[in-house]
Amino acid sequence: MSKITLTIDGKSIQTEAGTSVMTAALANGIDIPHLCYHADLLPSGGCRLCMVQVEKHSKLEASCGLICQDGMAVETDNETLTNLRRDIIDLFVSDHPLNCVVCDKNGACDLQKYAYQYNIHETHYDFELSKTDYCADNPFIVWDHQYCIQCAQCVRVCDEIVGANAIDHAGRGFNSYVATPFDIPMAESDCVFCGSCVQVCPTAALLPRQKIGQGREWEMERIRTICGYCGVGCSVEYACKDGQIIYAQSYDNAPVNGSYLCVKGRFGWDFVNKPDRLTQPLIRKDLAYQLGLTDEPWQLPDKSVLQGKAKFDHYLPVSWGQATDIVADKIADTVQQYGPDAFGGLTSARCTNEENYIFQKFVRVAVGTNSVDHCARL
Amino acid sequence: MTNSIHEIRDADCIFITGSNTTEAHPVLSYEVIRAVKKGATLIVLDPRRIPIVKHATLHLQPKPGADIYLFLAMAHIIIRDGFLDEPFISQRTEDFALFEQSVKAMTPERAALETGIPAKQIEQAARLYAMGQRSFGSSIYEDSQTAPYRGHSTILYAMGITQRSNGTDLVHMLANLAMLGGHLGKPSTGVNPLRGQSNVQGACDLGGLPNVLPGYQPVTDAAKRKTVAEKWGLTDLPAQLGLTVVELTQAAETGQVKALWVMGENPMLSDPDVTHVESALRNLDFLVVQDIFLNETAQLAHVVLPAAASLEKDGSFTNTERRIQLLQPVVKPPGEALPDWQIIGAIAPKVEARLGHDRPDGYWDYGSSAQIMTEIAEVTPIYGGVSYERLVGQGLVWPCPTPDHLGTPILHVGQFSRGLGRFYPVELHLPAEQPDEEYPLILTTGRVLYHYHTGTMTRRSDGLDWIAPRGYVEVNPVDAEQIGLQDAGQVWIVSRRGKVRTQARVSDKVAAGVVFLSFHWKEAPANRLTQDFALDPIAKIPEYKACAVRLESTKRKGKKIKNSGAG
Numbered sequence: 001m002s003k004i005t006l007t008i009d010g011k012s013i014q015t016e017a018g019t020s021v022m023t024a025a026l027a028n029g030i031d032i033p034h035l036c037y038h039a040d041l042l043p044s045g046g047c048r049l050c051m052v053q054v055e056k057h058s059k060l061e062a063s064c065g066l067i068c069q070d071g072m073a074v075e076t077d078n079e080t081l082t083n084l085r086r087d088i089i090d091l092f093v094s095d096h097p098l099n100c101v102v103c104d105k106n107g108a109c110d111l112q113k114y115a116y117q118y119n120i121h122e123t124h125y126d127f128e129l130s131k132t133d134y135c136a137d138n139p140f141i142v143w144d145h146q147y148c149i150q151c152a153q154c155v156r157v158c159d160e161i162v163g164a165n166a167i168d169h170a171g172r173g174f175n176s177y178v179a180t181p182f183d184i185p186m187a188e189s190d191c192v193f194c195g196s197c198v199q200v201c202p203t204a205a206l207l208p209r210q211k212i213g214q215g216r217e218w219e220m221e222r223i224r225t226i227c228g229y230c231g232v233g234c235s236v237e238y239a240c241k242d243g244q245i246i247y248a249q250s251y252d253n254a255p256v257n258g259s260y261l262c263v264k265g266r267f268g269w270d271f272v273n274k275p276d277r278l279t280q281p282l283i284r285k286d287l288a289y290q291l292g293l294t295d296e297p298w299q300l301p302d303k304s305v306l307q308g309k310a311k312f313d314h315y316l317p318v319s320w321g322q323a324t325d326i327v328a329d330k331i332a333d334t335v336q337q338y339g340p341d342a343f344g345g346l347t348s349a350r351c352t353n354e355e356n357y358i359f360q361k362f363v364r365v366a367v368g369t370n371s372v373d374h375c376a377r378l
Numbered sequence: 379m380t381n382s383i384h385e386i387r388d389a390d391c392i393f394i395t396g397s398n399t400t401e402a403h404p405v406l407s408y409e410v411i412r413a414v415k416k417g418a419t420l421i422v423l424d425p426r427r428i429p430i431v432k433h434a435t436l437h438l439q440p441k442p443g444a445d446i447y448l449f450l451a452m453a454h455i456i457i458r459d460g461f462l463d464e465p466f467i468s469q470r471t472e473d474f475a476l477f478e479q480s481v482k483a484m485t486p487e488r489a490a491l492e493t494g495i496p497a498k499q500i501e502q503a504a505r506l507y508a509m510g511q512r513s514f515g516s517s518i519y520e521d522s523q524t525a526p527y528r529g530h531s532t533i534l535y536a537m538g539i540t541q542r543s544n545g546t547d548l549v550h551m552l553a554n555l556a557m558l559g560g561h562l563g564k565p566s567t568g569v570n571p572l573r574g575q576s577n578v579q580g581a582c583d584l585g586g587l588p589n590v591l592p593g594y595q596p597v598t599d600a601a602k603r604k605t606v607a608e609k610w611g612l613t614d615l616p617a618q619l620g621l622t623v624v625e626l627t628q629a630a631e632t633g634q635v636k637a638l639w640v641m642g643e644n645p646m647l648s649d650p651d652v653t654h655v656e657s658a659l660r661n662l663d664f665l666v667v668q669d670i671f672l673n674e675t676a677q678l679a680h681v682v683l684p685a686a687a688s689l690e691k692d693g694s695f696t697n698t699e700r701r702i703q704l705l706q707p708v709v710k711p712p713g714e715a716l717p718d719w720q721i722i723g724a725i726a727p728k729v730e731a732r733l734g735h736d737r738p739d740g741y742w743d744y745g746s747s748a749q750i751m752t753e754i755a756e757v758t759p760i761y762g763g764v765s766y767e768r769l770v771g772q773g774l775v776w777p778c779p780t781p782d783h784l785g786t787p788i789l790h791v792g793q794f795s796r797g798l799g800r801f802y803p804v805e806l807h808l809p810a811e812q813p814d815e816e817y818p819l820i821l822t823t824g825r826v827l828y829h830y831h832t833g834t835m836t837r838r839s840d841g842l843d844w845i846a847p848r849g850y851v852e853v854n855p856v857d858a859e860q861i862g863l864q865d866a867g868q869v870w871i872v873s874r875r876g877k878v879r880t881q882a883r884v885s886d887k888v889a890a891g892v893v894f895l896s897f898h899w900k901e902a903p904a905n906r907l908t909q910d911f912a913l914d915p916i917a918k919i920p921e922y923k924a925c926a927v928r929l930e931s932t933k934r935k936g937k938k939i940k941n942s943g944a945g
Binding site: 138139140159160161162163187192193194209223224225226227228229230231232233234235238240243244245255256257260261262263264265267268269270271272274276277278279280281282283284286287300304305306310311312314315320323324325326327328329330331332334335336337338340341342343344345346347348349350351352353354355356357358359360361362363364365366367368369370371372373374375376377378 | 383384400402403404405406407408410411412414415430432433540541572573574575576577578579580581582583584585586587588589591592597610612615616618619620621622623624626629630634635636637638639640641642643645646647648649652653656660663664666669670671672673674676677678679680681682683684685687688689690691692693694695696697698699701702703704705706707708709710712713714715716717718719721722723724725726728729730731732733735742744747750751753754771772773827828830831834835836838839840841842844845900901903906917918919920922
């Protein structure tokens with residue numbers, strides 16, 4: 001690829017041929033305001049906020065779709081551009097409620113950021129909302145049309161990255177809006193609920209349902225870890241408050257997944273809070289009786305465990321000390337009576353490297369057999 | 379995977395076989411979509427019309443198990459029509475002549491007769507893959523800009539290839555195809571297994587297998603065994619191969635295995651022929667299960683130990699592209715639940731004391747996960763350069779043998795691990811249980827988008843359980859009509875092992891003669907039907923992807939199921 005040189009705001013910049021002015025500017029620390037541009041998506045040039053002035057060009061140009069030319073001189077900020085951007089934001093907020101004080105996106109909203117930056121606190125046009133539908137027909141995504149600014153990042157991510165093509169523009173002009181085909185419920189559309197649309201939405205038009213009313217963005221602590229589901233190894237950022245997860249999202253340039261997740265990674269973490277989590281070591285009542293921990297004889301019913309619900313009343317809670325003693329006794333008895341090969345261990349593809357390592361070390365060193373396996377085959 | 383996930387977006391041709399990528403590895407499928415949108419061709423070879431087919435250039439839809447004809451025929455065509463990468467074959471491989479001989483008889487016409495797939499389509503697939511032809515746009519790779527204009531082609535596969543009684547052969551066959559086209563050791567190429575669990579790669583890497591010590595050092599290799607033993611303060615380690623997961627349950631049933639410790643697994647739903655599994659587990663003298671929920675296996679345990687979930691602990695996972703990445707605890711474990719490594723660390727010294735083993739003080743006393751990783755790096759050559767400090771940020775891709783090694787995102791660059799790449803002639807082998815008059819249909823199993831494995835986690839997630847609350851079987855309209863079954867009606871699926879009742883989705887997603895059932899739901903456990911008598915002879919993997927069944931009407935119509943989106 002050949003290199004070309006241009007100047008942006010007086011700074012000489014070298015870039016690959018074919019790069020857009022927006023990409024070249026961002027790569028060199030020059031932030032051009034934008035609402036519809038996304039690094040992973042094809043430029044749409046719809047928001048007009050990224051307009052720049054190019055020397056010898058008669059008109060202003062949208063920098064997201066403008067390809068760098070050798071010797072080009074670009075200005076990203078001047079009085080003309082500021083006035084233009086103020087007017088564009090003014091137009092946006094004529095069709096977008098400025099009720100930031102109660103909005104769940106407060107503090108993370110791009111429109112709010114630019115309204116603040118350009119000091120637009122009310123519209124000078126007639127305020128009219130083009131669409132006010134509030135759609136919460138599923139447990140994952142809340143779709144609040146009044147906040148939508150038609151940047152179409154959601155439509156493009158669904159097409160260009162996810163390939164689901166579940167949503168697109170409907171209607172014309174002022175009445176156009178983002179919709180599922182024939183406005184069918186999201187669960188009946190081709191939506192796969194990956195939430196990538198939520199991830200890229202610059203406003204509160206698309207929000208994770210788990211987040212609604214649960215706290216302000218700046219109150220949340222953000223912790224990044226690796227998703228526990230499939231083997232892709234996506235990075236997930238959990239927004240937490242008071243020791244509880246509020247919602248999950250990805251973040252730019254995560255090592256494997258970039259900015260994207262799937263439905264399980266983004267919305268499927270709530271099992272951790274379920275009341276039927278195991279919280280203490282348990283011993284089955286027949287063994288408890290044998291060991292004299294209870295006076296009541298008991299027997300495991302013959303009915304298959306695949307029928308009916310899990311029964312906690314088959315067990316007695318014991319301390320960690322008791323539980324580990326019982327396990328150690330039983331394993332040691334087995335090895336002494338029948339030899340090490342009468343023991344088997346199943347380690348886990350859901351446990352960490354460190355845990356798998358010491359588990360197999362335990363089986364090989366303490367017990368003395370190679371009968372350790374896990375569900376890689378299953 | 380031989381290559382990295384992010385390379386897929388720059389491939390010129392992607393060949394997906396035996397992987398329902400959008401449902402089982404959704405985020406990886408985004409890479410495929412990105413490539414296709416830029417002009418890559420996509421070949422899907424799968425018995426079901428899986429969702430990614432709507433992006434495919436070509437969908438070859440054989441019956442489960444008949445893909446072997448197509449692979450052999452593709453190799454035949456590549457050789458016959460000169461789509462070979464001759465310099466690659468002559469410089470980097472061996473036994474080509476032997477292999478050439480083995481595919482001579484499998485003409486595309488014969489494969490077409492056997493599979494019902496037109497010879498033209500098989501020829502097209504062979505050409506697109508071998509030559510890495512795009513549908514539009516130009517390759518980003520410079521070596522594709524000059525004659526013979528060969529693009530970069532990548533193979534993605536998953537359990538559809540490996541959960542077969544000839545799984546090892548099939549993987550060899552995919553490697554043969556890759557070598558024919560020279561699609562190895564370069565970016566956006568390779569033979570890439572997509573692994574199904576968050577740390578299945580790491581569990582294998584670190585010796586959670588009955589035949590190898592950490593780092594795939596065979597237990598039968600005396601020298602390697604001795605080196606590891608010495609690092610663990612011993613003189614030697616057991617040399618006899620251990621039992622695999624399916625063999626362990628079989629041995630429990632015969633009474634050969636008496637005690638089993640299950641950590642974070644649920645064989646009661648995930649193993650083949652679960653009726654057998656239940657009687658085997660009940661037959662044990664002692665079963666201890668360590669998990670986050672009282673899952674179906676835990677309900678048979680004598681002792682249940684509460685573990686922390688991955689969101690509640692630190693440590694590291696290794697993903698399908700061999701990238702080792704750090705976990706951070708996000709929330710606290712509930713009640714007295716502990717991270718698994720601490721539980722093992724508490725039990726191990728007690729077992730050793732009872733067996734009278736003499737160990738130095740603190741032998742099992744690991745202060746932190748980081749400290750375990752330090753020992754892993756000493757014992758495991760492929761993790762030799764790994765430490766927690768180095769894992770911060772992007773992680774490391776193994777092999778990473780030394781502290782200054784940057785990791786190896788692409789394997790087999792310039793040379794294969796064994797030197798020359800060997801062509802393995804592969805024999806024609808069909809699934810062990812073929813349909814017959816009594817059981818005329820082939821059952822194939824797999825995952826759906828909204829659930830994960832045995833559903834222990836996803837079925838407890840409110841949203842996921844809302845959208846996919848119950849199982850279903852996919853039936854072709856032709857087979858449905860035979861028993862008067864309507865869409866959304868209840869049906870029995872019967873195999874020689876047992877029967878399962880569930881709701882039917884009548885659609886042409888599956889071909890006539892094939893039914894699909896997922897194994898997530900305990901109410902309709904697919905693995906009550908699957909067989910465990912014919913395992914792959916080398917990998918010992920059960921043949922989940924093909925067994926013989928029949929459908930029986932229940933005469934109940936039922937209500938239409940809500941769309942699950944993914945379709």
